[in-house]
Amino acid sequence: MAERILMIDDDAISRKLATHILEGKYDVICASSGAEGLQILRSSAIDLVLLDLYMLDMNGLEVLQQIREDVSISDTKVIILSFSGIRTDVIESIRLGVLDFIRKPFLASDLLERIQAALSIERKDRILVVDDDNINLKITERILRIPYDVICVSSGTEAIEYLKEHTPDLILLDLHMPDMNGLELLAKLQCKSELADIPVIFLTADNDQAAEGKILQAGAMDYIQKPFSAEVLLRRISRILELYHYQKSLQREVEKKTEELLEKNRKYVNLSTQVMTTLASVIDAKDTYTNGHSLRVAQYSLELARRMGKNSQELSEIYYTALLHDIGKVGVPDEIINKEGRLTDEEYQCMKKHPEIGATILENISEMPSISVGAHWHHERYDGSGYPDGLKGEQIPEIARIISVADAYDAMTSNRSYRKLLSQDKVRSEIECGKGIQFDPKIADHMLEMINEDRDYKLHG
Numbered sequence: 047m048a049e050r051i052l053m054i055d056d057d058a059i060s061r062k063l064a065t066h067i068l069e070g071k072y073d074v075i076c077a078s079s080g081a082e083g084l085q086i087l088r089s090s091a092i093d094l095v096l097l098d099l100y101m102l103d104m105n106g107l108e109v110l111q112q113i114r115e116d117v118s119i120s121d122t123k124v125i126i127l128s129f130s131g132i133r134t135d136v137i138e139s140i141r142l143g144v145l146d147f148i149r150k151p152f153l154a155s156d157l158l159e160r161i162q163a164a165l166s167i168e169r170k171d172r173i174l175v176v177d178d179d180n181i182n183l184k185i186t187e188r189i190l191r192i193p194y195d196v197i198c199v200s201s202g203t204e205a206i207e208y209l210k211e212h213t214p215d216l217i218l219l220d221l222h223m224p225d226m227n228g229l230e231l232l233a234k235l236q237c238k239s240e241l242a243d244i245p246v247i248f249l250t251a252d253n254d255q256a257a258e259g260k261i262l263q264a265g266a267m268d269y270i271q272k273p274f275s276a277e278v279l280l281r282r283i284s285r286i287l288e289l290y291h292y293q294k295s296l297q298r299e300v301e302k303k304t305e306e307l308l309e310k311n312r313k314y315v316n317l318s319t320q321v322m323t324t325l326a327s328v329i330d331a332k333d334t335y336t337n338g339h340s341l342r343v344a345q346y347s348l349e350l351a352r353r354m355g356k357n358s359q360e361l362s363e364i365y366y367t368a369l370l371h372d373i374g375k376v377g378v379p380d381e382i383i384n385k386e387g388r389l390t391d392e393e394y395q396c397m398k399k400h401p402e403i404g405a406t407i408l409e410n411i412s413e414m415p416s417i418s419v420g421a422h423w424h425h426e427r428y429d430g431s432g433y434p435d436g437l438k439g440e441q442i443p444e445i446a447r448i449i450s451v452a453d454a455y456d457a458m459t460s461n462r463s464y465r466k467l468l469s470q471d472k473v474r475s476e477i478e479c480g481k482g483i484q485f486d487p488k489i490a491d492h493m494l495e496m497i498n499e500d501r502d503y504k505l506h507g
């Protein structure tokens with residue numbers, strides 16, 4: 047799997063050039079500002095950052111400072127890419143732990159070689175040792191300092207201070223300390239999500255099973271009896287760190303895959319929305335007088351449903367269902383749909399078939415079975431006098447009752463061949479009078495609320 051490189055640079059040409067060089071060998075993501083770069087870094091697994099030193103919104107040193115201060119990304123490997131560097135800035139970036147400094151314009155071979163070198167640098171694991179006994183601290187440090195970076199502190203309070211700005215890979219923790227014992231410190235770490243995963247090994251002189259039980263129950267990975275041999279300490283630490291890194295890389299892999307799946311899902315959702323909106327405009331194009339009707343009914347239905355307290359999944363189903371509620375009109379001849387005068391009985395009977403035609407078409411969308419319901423029953427009336435089935439009250443599916451109110455509102459607030467749009471007062475009184483007859487009274491109340499809030503009568507667009 048290719049390593050992932052984030053390039054943060056406000057210069058589009060540099061981004062394009064570096065992407066061209068690195069593509070195929072690495073997974074390259076670009077950010078055109080410091081803020082965007084930090085946001086990507088915090089939400090994705092990144093192996094290396096190529097950072098421009100001088101940018102307009104936030105300079106590279108500020109970005110670097112923020113990276114080092116945020117424990118979730120503070121270990122990120124960074125290479126500076128810049129046209130030139132003021133000496134003090136170069137020194138500061140070295141102090142902030144950059145691995146290399148590449149001057150622009152760069153050669154492709156040089157860039158690739160130095161990225162490869164930076165990626166292959168193995169960082170030593172960092173171990174925080176917390177013990178109030180100075181002799182123990184010194185012994186432990188001596189044993190660990192060659193294979194590991196060791197930080198020694200002599201109290202729980204000092205440990206907490208250190209952990210505010212750093213994330214070690216493992217903590218060795220003395221059980222008995224005067225200001226805060228090891229178990230109390232562990233409990234505090236577990237409350238902080240960014241520290242809760244760090245493996246903790248207890249060091250204890252206690253030799254009883256009760257203490258052992260308490261330590262493991264509190265969430266420690268292991269405990270080591272004092273006095274310990276160098277070999278035991280090194281073996282146990284190395285075994286636990288191996289497990290910890292394995293879990294971390296597995297977690298990163300899962301996060302990356304999840305991110306990829308979410309991205310794919312976003313694309314499918316966009317595609318579905320575009321296909322459904324296109325279908326809706328095909329329906330609306332048949333009817334010259336009600337252009338945009340489906341989209342408006344979908345928007346009113348969405349707002350009604352939002353006021354009814356529906357969750358986001360329900361809201362999106364309602365939106366799509368309303369968008370396609372009139373799809374059955376594709377089966378009604380254009381001359382009937384666009385007829386200027388009154389329809390004959392025969393024409394009206396033909397028009398009344400569109401709900402069932404629509405339901406039959408939409409039944410094929412098995413991924414969203416509810417979508418055919420809106421088309422099927424949006425002309426039912428609350429008192430049972432509607433069509434096609436004469437359903438009454440709550441026999442009519444709720445989604446169809448919502449669309450029915452939205453549909454009527456749009457019909458009254460649109461210009462038709464035979465009349466102009468109605469005044470807002472007239473629309474209000476029609477909805478009011480239709481409560482319990484044509485409309486579900488509760489849904490009609492939400493529509494009235496929307497009308498009353500629409501003081502300038504602009505809701506209908």
Ligand SMILES: [Fe+2]
Nearest residue numbers: 371372424425
């Ligand atoms: Fe309809």
